[in-house]
Amino acid sequence: MRITLPRAIALSAVLVLSVACGSMGEDADAGRSLVSVTPAGLTQETFVPRVLDALWAKRSFSVEAFVVPKGGRDQATFTANVRLTGSGTDVSIPAGDPPVVRIGDALYVRDHKLTGNTKRPWARLNPGSKNPAEEEALWVAETLIGISAGHQVIVGTAYATEFKRGGQTPIDGDETQEYIVTIDSHQAAAAGALGELLNTRIKKTAPKELRVSFAVDAEDVLRRIEFVLDDGAELATHLRLTLRDFGKSLPIAAPPAATVGSLGR
Numbered sequence: 001m002r003i004t005l006p007r008a009i010a011l012s013a014v015l016v017l018s019v020a021c022g023s024m025g026e027d028a029d030a031g032r033s034l035v036s037v038t039p040a041g042l043t044q045e046t047f048v049p050r051v052l053d054a055l056w057a058k059r060s061f062s063v064e065a066f067v068v069p070k071g072g073r074d075q076a077t078f079t080a081n082v083r084l085t086g087s088g089t090d091v092s093i094p095a096g097d098p099p100v101v102r103i104g105d106a107l108y109v110r111d112h113k114l115t116g117n118t119k120r121p122w123a124r125l126n127p128g129s130k131n132p133a134e135e136e137a138l139w140v141a142e143t144l145i146g147i148s149a150g151h152q153v154i155v156g157t158a159y160a161t162e163f164k165r166g167g168q169t170p171i172d173g174d175e176t177q178e179y180i181v182t183i184d185s186h187q188a189a190a191a192g193a194l195g196e197l198l199n200t201r202i203k204k205t206a207p208k209e210l211r212v213s214f215a216v217d218a219e220d221v222l223r224r225i226e227f228v229l230d231d232g233a234e235l236a237t238h239l240r241l242t243l244r245d246f247g248k249s250l251p252i253a254a255p256p257a258a259t260v261g262s263l264g265r
Helices: 005-010 025-029 044-058 132-147 150-159 185-190
Strands: 060-067 075-087 088-093 100-103 106-110 121-122 161-170 174-184 208-215 220-229 236-244
Touching: 044 060, 044 150, 044 161, 044 174, 044 208, 044 220, 060 132, 075 132, 088 132, 100 132, 100 185, 106 132, 132 150, 150 161, 150 174, 150 185, 150 208, 150 220, 150 236, 161 208, 161 220, 174 185, 174 220, 185 208
Parallel strands: none
Antiparallel strands: 060 075, 060 236, 075 088, 088 100, 100 106, 106 121, 161 174, 174 208, 208 220, 220 236
């Protein structure tokens, strides 16, 4: 059964990275041949600057997000367009549930139930709103954008307690090298190094070890991130992000003013 993304995310409650990931466990490592000659020969010291620099050189990319809650019976997918700017990360999710756009500090969601106007279905959300419906829309929109900007977890590699190479995996016809990184999540979150999705959501009760699989190509470009979101209370969601369309002109723009409705505060 397929489910909407908000429902899939809700199954994870507070989103926290876990140690275990289906493709990154010891059994999975044992089934792969570790290699010494790799498409991207990165070390823990060079990983952050080289991979971030390679993404910045591309400036824009799309992200295919695949979300599977614990048990694997339900799943949700969405595709986001991402643009890196000097002031932050712009994101559009045109076919999301709901569609979401963030340009700079402006965050929009398409939901005519919020505006009460089918001709002006886009709402610009107010982070300080006390309106319950707007608060819920803001939580969903920020979660979707946080997942879309999952590349930000790269910086957390600076707080790795273990950094090792896995096997080589083809992605979209290109050979990539997997890097399996175990991060001290508490230390990295305290330093604001895990990205906007996780920096404020990792609590002292969360698993301290955060294990992430990165796939990087021969040009140091990040092609895939994979991990598990776990709230430490029997809830877990497997998340895989595949990056594509590097450097392309992607549809990332604020909705036309004529389609933006007003909200009661």
